[in-house]
Amino acid sequence: MSTQKAFLLVEKQGHFELGTRPIPKPGKDEILVKIKSTALNPADLWVRKFGILYTEYPAVLGLDFSGDVVELGEGVTRFKVGDRVLLGGEFRSDYSGFQEYAISDAHTAALIPANLSYDDAATIPTALSTAYLGLYNDPLKGLGLQSFLTPGGEGAYAGQAIFVSTGSGSVGQVVLQMAKLSGFSFVVTTSSPHNAPYLKSLGATHVIDRTLPLPSLLAELEKIDALPKFEYAFDAYGRADTSLLQAMTVLVPGGKCVTVAPRVQFEVEDGKTLAKFSAEKHVKENVPHLRALLESGEATRLLESGKIKTQKADVLPGGLGGINGGLKRIENGQVSAVKLVVHVDETP
Numbered sequence: 029m030s031t032q033k034a035f036l037l038v039e040k041q042g043h044f045e046l047g048t049r050p051i052p053k054p055g056k057d058e059i060l061v062k063i064k065s066t067a068l069n070p071a072d073l074w075v076r077k078f079g080i081l082y083t084e085y086p087a088v089l090g091l092d093f094s095g096d097v098v099e100l101g102e103g104v105t106r107f108k109v110g111d112r113v114l115l116g117g118e119f120r121s122d123y124s125g126f127q128e129y130a131i132s133d134a135h136t137a138a139l140i141p142a143n144l145s146y147d148d149a150a151t152i153p154t155a156l157s158t159a160y161l162g163l164y165n166d167p168l169k170g171l172g173l174q175s176f177l178t179p180g181g182e183g184a185y186a187g188q189a190i191f192v193s194t195g196s197g198s199v200g201q202v203v204l205q206m207a208k209l210s211g212f213s214f215v216v217t218t219s220s221p222h223n224a225p226y227l228k229s230l231g232a233t234h235v236i237d238r239t240l241p242l243p244s245l246l247a248e249l250e251k252i253d254a255l256p257k258f259e260y261a262f263d264a265y266g267r268a269d270t271s272l273l274q275a276m277t278v279l280v281p282g283g284k285c286v287t288v289a290p291r292v293q294f295e296v297e298d299g300k301t302l303a304k305f306s307a308e309k310h311v312k313e314n315v316p317h318l319r320a321l322l323e324s325g326e327a328t329r330l331l332e333s334g335k336i337k338t339q340k341a342d343v344l345p346g347g348l349g350g351i352n353g354g355l356k357r358i359e360n361g362q363v364s365a366v367k368l369v370v371h372v373d374e375t376p
């Protein structure tokens with residue numbers, strides 16, 4: 029078989045439809061994966077709406093997927109055919125998840141531990157890399173914290189406080205868990221109130237309604253006993269007028285914030301700093317951090333031990349054909365603390 033089913037964005041800012049395309053061949057240091065579960069992201073919407081990031085159409089989107097290794101490119105020794113792997117996609121059709129087969133750079137793939145299903149695994153790759161880079165990448169691209177994976181890094185921020193805007197998003201959920209591994213004594217986050225118990229189970233110490241106006245948010249912070257000043261904030265949603273504004277406002281003068289919105293415009297005052305970043309695999313500053321997390325086997329160990337938990341998967345019917353409806357749910361704000369996933373082999 030040389031062709032496969034794919035969910036295609038037919039042209040720039042055009043419509044999606046099911047179609048076929050060739051199965052790609054893995055090159056040097058790459059693996060070919062038969063995809064079992066693939067997950068949806070807000071970025072899939074941004075690509076279609078703004079016509080960004082892809083240069084060739086029809087295009088295949090999809091940044092999170094899991095499956096089985098079916099072919100090894102030259103030089104790959106970390107994996108063997110039949111391994112179960114989880115992967116973050118790229119903004120290139122051959123490397124994306126809304127199809128039956130995709131290739132991946134072997135350095136940034138990770139084995140799925142035996143305790144996780146393909147659905148569990150598909151919920152986590154992009155969120156894992158994005159949270160890790162935002163917290164631990166160099167100060168211009170992230171908060172520049174000492175990673176919990178380095179000697180003495182676990183628990184290094186005991187006694188300190190971090191503010192996480194939108195802890196209930198995919199990225200936010202992993203930021204909360206990593207902040208806990210870094211030892212922050214106060215992990216204060218925002219979300220819809222119904223997510224508070226879940227976010228506390230991940231590591232949030234305090235959860236505040238994300239829709240509160242700024243003065244009310246500040247009043248809620250005043251009520252927290254012995255709360256140190258926030259030197260660090262992570263905007264895990266990326267809206268200048270809501271999540272980022274909250275994160276920048278609560279920071280102490282001179283404090284550091286990082287946002288998931290690489291192009292957001294925001295006026296920074298009081299000696300505060302704002303790092304913006306993209307978690308794309310081939311950005312020079314990202315490479316050593318992604319290898320320390322993924323190629324090292326640490327990601328697999330963190331997931332196996334439960335130190336990092338995957339998201340709850342909400343499986344859509346219809347295989348790749350279910351993606352359209354899922355993207356509409358994301359666009360309408362009807363996704364709360366779950367990851368939308370489809371089973372590729374259910375595609376008609």
Ligand SMILES: NC(=O)c1ccc[n+]([C@@H]2O[C@H](COP(=O)([O-])OP(=O)(O)OC[C@H]3O[C@@H](n4cnc5c(N)ncnc54)[C@H](OP(=O)(O)O)[C@@H]3O)[C@@H](O)[C@H]2O)c1
Nearest residue numbers: 070071158196197198199219220270288305306307364365
């Ligand atoms: N820089 C990068 O490389 C990178 C990587 C990954 C993601 N991102 C970006 O990061 C953002 C978040 O991605 P994600 O996958 O974590 O999103 P997500 O899982 O889809 O986020 C869903 C959550 O967002 C919250 N939310 C909805 N509307 C909001 C608003 N107006 N203000 C604040 N929070 C709101 C909801 O919280 P409640 O349910 O609690 O109300 C919901 O649970 C997206 O814009 C995405 O494109 C960037």
